[in-house]
Amino acid sequence: MWFRKRGPEAQLNAELRYHFERLIRESIESGMEPEEARRRAQLEFGGIEQIKEECRDVHGRWLDDFGKDLHYAVRTLRRSPGFLVVSVLSLALGIGANTAIFSLINAVMLRPLPVKEPGRLVQISRIMPNGQPGVVSYPLFQYLRVNLQSISAASAEWAAEPAILMDGAEEVISAELVSGDQYSVLGIEATAGRLLEPADDVVSPGSPAAVISYGYWQRRFGLDPAAIGKTFSIRNNVFTIVGVTPQRYHGTRLGRYPDITLPLTMMLSDGQRRESTFNMLSMMGRLKPGGTIGQANAELQAPWRSFLEVEAVKVSEKDRPGILSQRAAVLSAYDGFNSLRRSYSKPLLVLMGIVALVLLLACANLSGLLLARAESRQREISIRLAMGARAGRLMRQFLAESLVLAILGGSAGLLLAFWLSSALVGMLANGSTLLLSTAPDWRVLAFTGAISLLVCLLAGVAPGWHAVQANINPSLKEVRSGGRRHLGKALVVAQLSISMVLVVAATLFVGTLVKLYSVDRGLRTDGVLTFSVRSRERYPQTRCWAVQSAIVDRMAALPGVASASAVQVVPISGGLWTRAIEVEGYTFRSDESEAVGFNVIAPKYFATLGTPLLSGREFDSRDTNTARKVAIVNESFARHFFGAQSPLGRRVTSLKVAYEVVGVVKDAKYQSLRSGVLKTMYIPWTQREGEQPSSYSFLARVAAGNPMRLAAGLEKLVRDADPGLRLRGTQTYSTLVDQSIVTERVMATLGGFFGLLALLVACLGMFGVLAFQVSRRINEIGLRMALGASRSGIVVLILREVAAMLALGSGIGAAAALALTGLAGKMLFGVTPTQPTVFILSALVLAVAALAAGWLPARRASRVDPIVALRHE
Amino acid sequence: MEQKSDLLQGTLDVLILKIVDLGPIHGYGIAQRIRQISKKVLQVQQGSLYPALHRLEKRGWLRAEWGEAETGREAKFYSLTKVGRKQLEAERANWDRLSEAVTMILRTAE
Secondary structure, eight states: GGGGSSSSHHHHHHHHHHHHHHHHHHHHHHTTTTHHHHHHHHHHOOOOHHHHHHHHHHHHHHHHHHHHHHHHHHHHHHOOHHHHHHHHHHHHHHHHHHHHHHHIIIIIIOOOOOSSSSGGEEEEEEEEESSSSSBBOOHHHHHHHHHSSSSEEEEEEEEEEOOOTTTTTEEEEEEEEEEETHHHHHHHHSEEEEOOOOGSSSOOOSSEEEEEEEOHHHHHHHTTTTGTTEEEETEEEEEEEEEEEEEOOSSSSOOOSSSEEEHHHHHHHHHHOTTTTTOOOOEEEEETTOOOHHHHHHHHHHHHHHHHHHHTTOGGGGHHHHHHEEEEEEEEEEETSOOOHHHHHHHHHHHHHHHHHHHHHHHHHHHHHHHHHHHHTHHHHHHHTTTOOOHHHHHHHHHHHHHHHHHHHHHHHEEEEEEEEHHHHHHHHHOOOOOOOOOOOOOHHHOOOOOOOEEEEEHHHHHHHHHHEEEEHHGGOOOHHHHHHHHHHHHHHHHHHHHHHHHHHHHHHHHHHHHHHSOOSSSSSEEEEEEEEESSSOHHHHHHHHHHHHHHHHHSTTEEEEEEEEEEOOOOSSSEEEOOOHHHHHHHTTSSSSSSEEEEOTTTHHHHHTTTEEOOOOOTTTSSSSSSOOEEHHHHHHHHTTSOOOTTOOEETTTTOOOOOEEOOOOOOSSOOOOOOEEEEEEEGGGGGOOOGGGEEEOOOOOOOOGGHHHHHHHHHHHHOOTTTTEEEEHHHHHHHHHHTHHOOOOOOHHHHHHHHHHHHHHHHHHHHHHHHHHHTTTHHHHHTTTTTTTTHHHHHHHHHHHHOOOOOOOHHHHHHHHHHHGGGGSSSSSSSTTTHHHHHHHHHHHHHHHHHHHHHHHHHHTHHHHHHHOOO | OOOBBBOOTTHHHHHEEEEHSOOOOEHHHHHHHHHTTTTTSSSHHHHHHHHHHHHHHHHHHHHEEEEOOOOOEEEEEEOOOHHHHEEEEEEEEHHHOOOOOOHHHHHOOO
């Protein structure tokens, strides 16, 4: 029926009208004139509006009024588009930055694996000396899976990047090698075909099974069911695709999305299957119903102890305590093997703190703007209060205004966050692959909603309360204008304090980056190209040496290449190789480590990387495998073991091979830019057996220009050196160094950006308050000038206020920063969280910005014409 | 002029529930019925009737439906819900107790 669709208001009207008309009719029927009947009915009915009001009250009018408030807020905001744009933009930036960082925290730290009951998944792991979870060997995995009763099933996993041959085409894929229990531990079902089962672990001559991911199925086969049954080969093994994993399942390692999953046993060599010290597997288990991590961990200790005792017997007496002191634990694996959580949670939490401050700053700024608007609406508010509007009702109107702003800012922020978070993932990946989905889920949306509401309350309450309060006490009018000024100033001081904290943070993180880049590396990373190779088969040793030398020789012959070489562990890439040594004529103290940095290099290595040779010679073609074994040591090594004597000709023994020192080079960084210089020895690659060309990184220095121009010809170069070789991982050495400090770069970039932003916002706030004050004080300023104050005196008058706010703001900010910067502790390099220079520098930056913001209003005040000013108002 | 009595606070609700219990009826009808049945002793003002109807509807004791009235125009008809009927029983019992008590006191005082 049509009337059903009418609103409650229309229904109420209709209901009452019916009654009214019946009353008239009644009177007419009793013989009254229509005019008279209407009059009487009106009389009897009484105030119809009042009846309506009472009926409306019954239904509650909060929502109704709130709608009106929102409507009114939208209307008033549309009348001041400048204010609207500025405030929505600043909120969008604040909320967007918070949402972006939270999206990352959500992706890295909060999201569980999309499998059955992820909370019951555990990692069974050795614990490294640094407290991080480590990997286990295949025999250890087999031993633990049968000896743990609190775990219903366990599986082992190894990540690999093999090259496969399918349909005659070669392709490098991201693979996950798993034991057959993997999918029953995870509790996931195949989307098509079947997943791997324990039966697939059995090494058989038949074609082993492989499972592909949904993403790979889509990308490579266009979701064609015929993909199941297809075969591909890795080296000499032919695998058959038997199934597809679910779409939401992205493997067990965050940031990595394996294309193909293969049976682990098929990919391990016999040695790797047998060797109990070949640790490379990540072991996952599922707790039995009712079991806890604590119980499982307690249960693990006994079998672990027995395992260590068996291992300890295999080594010499001296090394036994080292083995027996190793630890193992059962850890939660609700989010899989998440190494990103370990590396990024600290920086992300610090960034979260930074963006929270930015949002607080945006709130303070918006609060100041709303306060100024409230001031200009004072008359309207006074009238409404005088006409009986309740204070709460007016308060709600202020909140409605900030709510509209928060909703607009929040929505814009969400869009901005989407872009920001993927940009951030890009920054963290820095050219490599980091498959991290930051698409907003319910957690992100709830977070954005919550902070938007918080913004609405924070920004709206103070000005609203103030405006209402000021009007309720008209007798306090004088105090009131003073009060507003105080609140305005307090907001500016708050903004300056927050800016100070952010500027200090920016200084620390930018300082860290500057120090990292300027630290003495001992090698020149610019102008160098690096790449490595992948081989399709294992070479016999002599062929290895021939192929390796062929690559280096061909590189050196390229036009524009000054020097070429190779190295096993590229310095500053995060890798570190240490070895225990004995030095002729040197006795180690009992508490002294016998380990030194160790590396295997090709001839011309130091010339290529620009590390000066201090004495002796570099390796060259003389140093063959049959020649006398030789080594080069660095300055620190020479100084420590040989003191003032010449190291040349001295002998160093490692793994029972004695090397004669033939050269000394300057110290250079090894593991990272942060780590100190290590005593290091180098041996030539031709005197090291068992390595393959794929173990080395090749290096080429160009005489001038960008070394990446060599990249185009490299694929052909390595194939010419040997047809079985493929190029991989070509990049400049500088890029590699950049990658090694990606977290620091992100922190410096974002810290610096937010620091600048904070400065800008605080200065705008300061400018607004001062400009407003000057316009209010024109009278006073005119009077002062009439009484003889000079123009510069007026400037000083205004700037003195700036200085007062600045002193207070930077003081509070510095105190807060002192309390907070300790949290950044280990992330810093070359600067300390309490370094006075950092604080002085930050205060100076803040002062310059604040004075710049104060200058314009001060100048305007000084140009006031006393005559005009005194007539003002 | 007939003599009118003020309605005791809270009794309007039970009267409305009782009248509505007799069958779906609109506001005007309710006012008429109360007047008729009480032999014009009780007169309900529109100003209290409609807020009361809306209150009872909101509490779920009454259900409202639009329908065609005897005059051919559409009017809002109220009828009793299950909860409303229970409430009516409770209020009637309550009223009996109350009126008994009041009568008792008045008689004693004589």
